[in-house]
Amino acid sequence: MNKTVLIGMTALALAIGGCAKRTPPPTATTEPPVTQTNPNSTDPNSLEVVELPQLQADLVAKAGSDTVYFGTDEYSLDQATQTTLAAQARWLLATPNVRASIEGHCDERGTREYNQALGERRANAVRDYLLSQGVPTSRLVVTSWGKERPVATGSNEEAWAQNRRAVTVIIR
Amino acid sequence: MRMILLALLAGLAGTALAQDAPQDNPPELVGGSVRTSTAIAVPVMPGDVIGRQVAEVIASDLRSTGIFTPLGPSGLPSYAVEEAGNPAYPSWRNAGVAALVSGYIEQRPDGRITLACYLHDVTAGRELVHQGFAVTAADWRRAAHKCADLVYSRLSGQQPFLDTRIVYVAETGPKNNRQKRVALMDSDGSNHRYLTIGRNTVVTPRFSPRGDRLVYVSYIGRKPRVLLYEVASGQERLLIPGDHITFAPRFSPDGRDVVFSMAENGNTDIYVVSSSGGSPRRLTATPGADTSPSYSPDGRRIVFESDRSGTQQLYVMDADGSGQRRISFGGGRYASPDWSPTGNFIAFTKIAGPFRIGVMSPSGGGEKILTDGWQDEGPSWAPNGQFVMFHRTPQGAGSARLYAVPVDGGAARLMPTPVGGSDPSWSPLNN
Numbered sequence: 033m034n035k036t037v038l039i040g041m042t043a044l045a046l047a048i049g050g051c052a053k054r055t056p057p058p059t060a061t062t063e064p065p066v067t068q069t070n071p072n073s074t075d076p077n078s079l080e081v082v083e084l085p086q087l088q089a090d091l092v093a094k095a096g097s098d099t100v101y102f103g104t105d106e107y108s109l110d111q112a113t114q115t116t117l118a119a120q121a122r123w124l125l126a127t128p129n130v131r132a133s134i135e136g137h138c139d140e141r142g143t144r145e146y147n148q149a150l151g152e153r154r155a156n157a158v159r160d161y162l163l164s165q166g167v168p169t170s171r172l173v174v175t176s177w178g179k180e181r182p183v184a185t186g187s188n189e190e191a192w193a194q195n196r197r198a199v200t201v202i203i204r
Numbered sequence: 205m206r207m208i209l210l211a212l213l214a215g216l217a218g219t220a221l222a223q224d225a226p227q228d229n230p231p232e233l234v235g236g237s238v239r240t241s242t243a244i245a246v247p248v249m250p251g252d253v254i255g256r257q258v259a260e261v262i263a264s265d266l267r268s269t270g271i272f273t274p275l276g277p278s279g280l281p282s283y284a285v286e287e288a289g290n291p292a293y294p295s296w297r298n299a300g301v302a303a304l305v306s307g308y309i310e311q312r313p314d315g316r317i318t319l320a321c322y323l324h325d326v327t328a329g330r331e332l333v334h335q336g337f338a339v340t341a342a343d344w345r346r347a348a349h350k351c352a353d354l355v356y357s358r359l360s361g362q363q364p365f366l367d368t369r370i371v372y373v374a375e376t377g378p379k380n381n382r383q384k385r386v387a388l389m390d391s392d393g394s395n396h397r398y399l400t401i402g403r404n405t406v407v408t409p410r411f412s413p414r415g416d417r418l419v420y421v422s423y424i425g426r427k428p429r430v431l432l433y434e435v436a437s438g439q440e441r442l443l444i445p446g447d448h449i450t451f452a453p454r455f456s457p458d459g460r461d462v463v464f465s466m467a468e469n470g471n472t473d474i475y476v477v478s479s480s481g482g483s484p485r486r487l488t489a490t491p492g493a494d495t496s497p498s499y500s501p502d503g504r505r506i507v508f509e510s511d512r513s514g515t516q517q518l519y520v521m522d523a524d525g526s527g528q529r530r531i532s533f534g535g536g537r538y539a540s541p542d543w544s545p546t547g548n549f550i551a552f553t554k555i556a557g558p559f560r561i562g563v564m565s566p567s568g569g570g571e572k573i574l575t576d577g578w579q580d581e582g583p584s585w586a587p588n589g590q591f592v593m594f595h596r597t598p599q600g601a602g603s604a605r606l607y608a609v610p611v612d613g614g615a616a617r618l619m620p621t622p623v624g625g626s627d628p629s630w631s632p633l634n635n
Contacts, residue, residue, distance in 0.1 A: 079447070080425050107470070141579075143496075143539040143540050143582070144540070144581065144626075145495045145509075146516055148428060148449075148452070148467070149467055149493035149495050152449055152468075153467075153470045157470065173447075175428075176428065176467060178428075181405075183380055184380070186601075187600050
């Protein structure tokens, strides 16, 4: 056998290292797993945000809804949507010390990454409207869930219409 | 190389006539195109108790290529180690096969094993190729995949692709509360393991060009973020500084950079960042959703999708962002392009009612649709450019599944994942 190819060299080297030096295996680190290349750079754990369910329920009660809906592949706000958002803005102005995460969602009839972009467009349209109603920019964050969090599970126009939405989530 | 396969088939027909007995290996009609299927015997490998399992892996690998009908190891006669390189060709001819994979397993002084792998043209009665593969005993499946790759490569003329891995998003739970975890497995479904615990929603994991790192998107703090993951250690870190919405990451062919999308103020553009960190550099600045970037194999160009024209279409630009030009002009929308490792194709998702996987040339010509599902999306190339993996979502509440389809036509093959799956990424050939 003159043509023997050695494969799995890495596995072999690790096995030898383990016997000879007892190099500790990588464990769940307690250090921030983020390279501090920039002052903005952050540890994923520090990025967690806290939802406030009681205030969320209060927003729904007083503003009528925490959710607005969109047409297929659209992000424009119709009159009914603007009325809902104006009520949300009044609630936010009357409720200091909380922020709102404006979260765009899409139906399943778009590709994954395009929907991540489309969800941000929807959330951004809502954010712009809330800003126009006097809500300070520092109290609003924008995100996109793309098609990752459908509320309706069907594959029909009724389900898709429920999933094309932006939700105002109250956070600390 | 094609000639050998044809010669084997011609030989098989000759054998059938000589025996005056019908063979039940006619050309198979799949997906509207005629595909040949070479009968190839894979008996138990002598020399070690794992010889049966080794032969089973080789036979399974060869079947998955779509161009072989493997026989065995069950039902085939055994042979001695000494016969691996010198088989009894007449008796294999009588078995009705055109080719034979033989070999043996040998313990090495260093504690590892060697799998000796031989491929024979049974009709002509000669050896076509042999090679030995040394692995740790625990890695015996790797050696079997290498043997299958040797056979596939010799008879098809294509580069090997069977000794590879798949990273994908494993999906469990109901559609309105899906748990999504990054999972890694060998391309035949073995050695499956989860890399994330499922607390955060994850999407679009992609291999680095050497297969030692991944980039993927995880929802952390309610925003999609690009993470870089070291496969050997499990260490990971955020790749993009700041509190931005970032997604659609893919490595450059040299592994030094990661191209991705960032959404801000209702506009999504494509950026590139060093895979070792640092500040991103912007590549597109057109109003619209510019996303799903994928490098050409020489690293000089990037294909991406944009709806700047009003609908999702494919564009190609130089790697520095210059020279952006649209390449897709067929009816419908085009999304999630992936440039083939051989450079001559771009795979994409075509949206025209249903979602279908197709390929076109980098200049936009020669469009060919490969699949016929209701919602097929997210193509990823095998490292030899002969197969495209994607995920197929059923209508209603069912789970998505992974499939692989040959680029030259043929049926899509369901990948053996233990749970639902989406967003596959095919690794380069293992080292």
